[in-house]
Amino acid sequence: MAAGLFKEGIAPGRLPTTQYADNFSDLHPPLDRHEAVVEADRCYFCYDAPCMQACPTSIDIPLFIRQIATGNPLGSAKTILEQNILGGMCARVCPTETLCEEVCVREVAEGKPVQIGRLQRYATDVAMAQDKQFFPRAAPTGKKIAVVGAGPAGLACAHRLAVKGHDVTIYEAKPKAGGLNEYGIAAYKSVDGFAQAEVDYILAVGGITIQNGKAMGRDFTLAELTASHDAVFLGMGLAGVNALGGEGEEAQGVRDAVDFIAELRQASDLSSLPIGRRVVVLGGGMTAIDAAVQAKLLGAEEVTICYRRGKESMNASTYEQDLAAANGVTIRHWMQPKRIVGVNGVTVGIELEYTAVDGGRLVGTGETLTLAADQVFKAIGQSFDAAPLNGSGPSVVLEKGRIKVDEEGRTSMSKVWAGGDCVVDAREDLTVAAVAAGRDAAESIHRTLTANGRA
Structure with missing residues (x-):
């Protein structure tokens, strides 16, 4: 055992310098092509797939696994990202053992589920390595949407709106985008700067601008956003402890x-x-x-x-x-x-x-x-800090200390939607649930701003 370990109190350098890289290496190393195909072949491709029902973003899991099995990882990635644009990070941090893999028929029958998370990582990694964009941006609609918070909910919302041709500005209080993906998960779950690589991949669709170091209640008010934008999505995290x-x-x-x-x-x-x-x-x-x-x-x-x-x-x-x-x-x-x-x-x-x-x-x-x-x-x-919400203008109704929304993510305030940890009954610590909330709110915003799907 390293001598430095026995330093009393709080001290740096308790281990040999070379040991840190080993300790914080990838928790689940990626599958290579052969391993992915072999693992995909274990899937029964269930018609009424329980794994799909257990996924908060409703990814067609049997389809994306079949696409891997038939040598089509890019098609697999498209299937995943169509429902969950942050599918790469979710593959790394999702508690798959209590979601899709827990209800896998292989798990029930054998106690060894198909490694859905690692297969999802394989497919999305291939797409990102090739910078393959599956969802081209539609013709500009002229509509402007503000998104507060560049975490999973905000990024998912912004991407879906940008794909539909809207112009999106994300206001993020921290120096980097990513939210919990960048600041809040264990380092060994997301190595080699993956969180920022995924942000860059999402922004490559075009139509999205991020303003870092901009906090609501300090640099702007909600009333100002609603006055200058056609819609606002609130995707702030939990700031209080x-x-x-x-x-x-x-x-x-x-x-x-x-x-x-x-x-x-x-x-x-x-x-x-x-x-x-x-x-x-x-x-x-x-x-x-x-x-x-x-x-x-x-x-x-x-x-x-x-x-x-x-x-x-x-x-x-x-x-x-x-x-x-x-x-x-x-x-x-x-x-x-x-x-x-x-x-x-x-x-x-x-x-x-x-x-x-x-x-x-x-x-x-x-x-x-x-x-x-x-x-x-x-x-x-952690607790939600509601103070920045109502710096001026109408109030947003809260419930249980968080923002009250309807089934589409609408708040009590006109033109304002919300999703992620800041809303009532949010599924705490689940990146995938925040992505689903942002995605679904974007669809609601789009329907509200358009008629019959056209701007």
């Missing part, structure tokens, strides 16, 4: 897991990133898993995930939980944070309380445990 609400949360060494992941994703030198020797991650979702595994890959000696309920209640899939365990992460259930233990404002541990379900409610038992920790990551959920 829930607080622990316990003593010592401001101690040095406590930080939001999403910020840690974003910093890691943008780092040019992973050996320069400081990481604790003993790390505790609070939460039970994908963000908690991604933070914990990457902390271990950066050289943390001990990494523990603490979740307030049982294993079956974790939002992270069983596969992701197993991935964490395989990387040396300990997952402890039925405990919630009570206070951060600090010395002179520096984190040295965390006190947790055991929990139980009583009468259907989660309660603390009063029994506590203190774990040594010099770094604590909060992954206990």
